Each structure stands twice: as structure tokens, then as C-alpha cells.
Amino acid sequence: MSLKDGQLSVSGREFNLAPAKTLLTRALSRSDPFYTPPRPPVFFGREDTVQYLVKVLMGEDSVPFEHEYDHVALMGAAGTGKSSLAKAIINEQAIVSAFHARLFIAYDDVGPSAMTYQLFLDRIANALRVAPANSNTIFERLKNLPALLVIDNAEIFGQAGKEDAAKISLMIDTLMMQPITRIVLISRNIKDCLNHAGFAFCMLGGIPDIS
Numbered sequence: 001m002s003l004k005d006g007q008l009s010v011s012g013r014e015f016n017l018a019p020a021k022t023l024l025t026r027a028l029s030r031s032d033p034f035y036t037p038p039r040p041p042v043f044f045g046r047e048d049t050v051q052y053l054v055k056v057l058m059g060e061d062s063v064p065f066e067h068e069y070d071h072v073a074l075m076g077a078a079g080t081g082k083s084s085l086a087k088a089i090i091n092e093q094a095i096v097s098a099f100h101a102r103l104f105i106a107y108d109d110v111g112p113s114a115m116t117y118q119l120f121l122d123r124i125a126n127a128l129r130v131a132p133a134n135s136n137t138i139f140e141r142l143k144n145l146p147a148l149l150v151i152d153n154a155e156i157f158g159q160a161g162k163e164d165a166a167k168i169s170l171m172i173d174t175l176m177m178q179p180i181t182r183i184v185l186i187s188r189n190i191k192d193c194l195n196h197a198g199f200a201f202c203m204l205g206g207i208p209d210i211s
């Protein structure tokens with residue numbers, strides 16, 4: 001088997017891959033450029049919380065972006081269902097209609113000593129498909145893009161160096177001030193969320209019982 005100039009040769013037979021490439025390119029350019037994880041397949045017992053938080057993010061009267069601060073802080077110990085709840089929220093129809101970009105930005109794989117301000121920016125820029133990754137490119141993109149940013153595992157931000165941790169905190173504040181950006185900040189550490197003005201707080205206990 002060999003591939004040369006778009007010609008695939010298998011056991012002496014020739015296949016022209018050019019049409020397939022054109023079709024694939026067209027399909028990709030049509031698809032939504034942003035990735036949103038699906039609603040968890042197993043998710044029960046939190047419908048009231050989902051509806052309440054959707055209301056907060058949309059503004060009391062379900063008109064998005066009319067209020068200055070409609071952000072959500074999800075807090076609770078590990079395994080209480082914070083990430084799952086956020087994934088359920090970003091797949092609600094009202095949210096899908098209001099926010100062109102629904103991004104889930106996680107830092108759960110970052111070791112304590114690896115957390116930096118640049119890594120914080122890298123993941124947001126990557127989710128928004130902007131480069132280079134800096135605050136200017138991110139804010140420029142968010143100017144005209146109704147975006148809901150879920151920022152997960154914020155407890156790790158406190159492990160960054162003092163200066164980096166302060167810059168991350170300031171960046172979160174500034175993201176919260178963007179007129180058509182809404183933030184869901186998720187942390188095991190309540191302090192991370194209390195540091196910022198403008199959140200509706202939601203504290204989660206254990207996973208709901210199926211009964």
C-alpha cells in the first residue's frame with residue numbers, strides 16, 4: 001500500500017483521494033468550531049439546580065447579558081458532581097441558544113507545581129481557537145462572541161506561584177467583566193470563589209440518590 005500525490009495504491013489498484021479530501025474539508029468548515037462536552041449519560045436528581053443555574057446565567061428574566069453579573073460558582077468536595085452538573089447546564093436548550101461558544105476548560109490533569117498563568121491562558125485560548133495565547137487575543141475574541149466558559153478545577157490555581165496565582169485571579173475578574181461572557185467557576189475550595197464579586201454560589205453535597 002502506498003500514498004502519493006493523493007493517489008492511494010492498494011495491491012495494484014489505484015484510488016484517487018482528492019474528492020474525499022474536498023468533502024472532508026467542506027464538512028469540517030461547516031461544523032461548529034467550538035467543542036462542548038455532552039450532557040453526562042447518567043445524570044439524575046439535580047434538575048431543579050440545573051434550572052435555577054440556567055436562570056442565573058440567562059439573567060432573571062431569561063434575557064442574556066442584560067445584567068452585569070450573572071456568573072455561577074460551583075463548590076463542593078471531590079466527587080460531589082460539580083463537573084457533571086456543569087456539563088448538564090451547558091447542554092440545556094436555553095444555554096445552547098444564547099451562547100455561541102460553550103466551553104469546558106479543565107485543569108484536572110495539571111500537577112500542583114505545573115500550574116502557571118500561561119497554562120491558564122493556553123487552555124482558554126485553545127478552547128476559543130485563538131493564537132497566540134494571551135489576554136489580548138482572548139478578549140478580542142470574546143468581544144463579539146456570546147460565550148459561556150466553564151473553568152473547572154480552580155482549586156489548582158492556588159498552587160501556582162504567588163505572582164501567577166494573582167494574575168489568574170485578576171484574569172478571572174476581567175473575564176467576568178466582559179459584557180457577553182459568562183463564567184461558571186468550579187472549585188473544591190470555597191475561598192477561590194469568594195475572592196471574586198459577581199457569583200451566584202452553589203454548594204454541592206453528595207451525589208443525589210437515584211430514588
Ligand SMILES: Nc1ncnc2c1ncn2[C@@H]1O[C@H](COP(=O)(O)OP(=O)(O)O)[C@@H](O)[C@H]1O
Nearest residue numbers: 042043044046077078079080081082083084207
Ligand atoms: N447527578 C448525577 N447523577 C448521577 N451520577 C452523577 C451525578 N453527578 C455526578 N455523578 C457521578 O459521580 C461521579 C463524580 O462526579 P463529578 O461530576 O466528576 O464530580 P466532581 O466534579 O465534583 O469531582 C462521576 O462518576 C459522575 O458520573
Ligand SMILES: [Mg+2]
Nearest residue numbers: 082083084152
Ligand atoms: Mg470535577
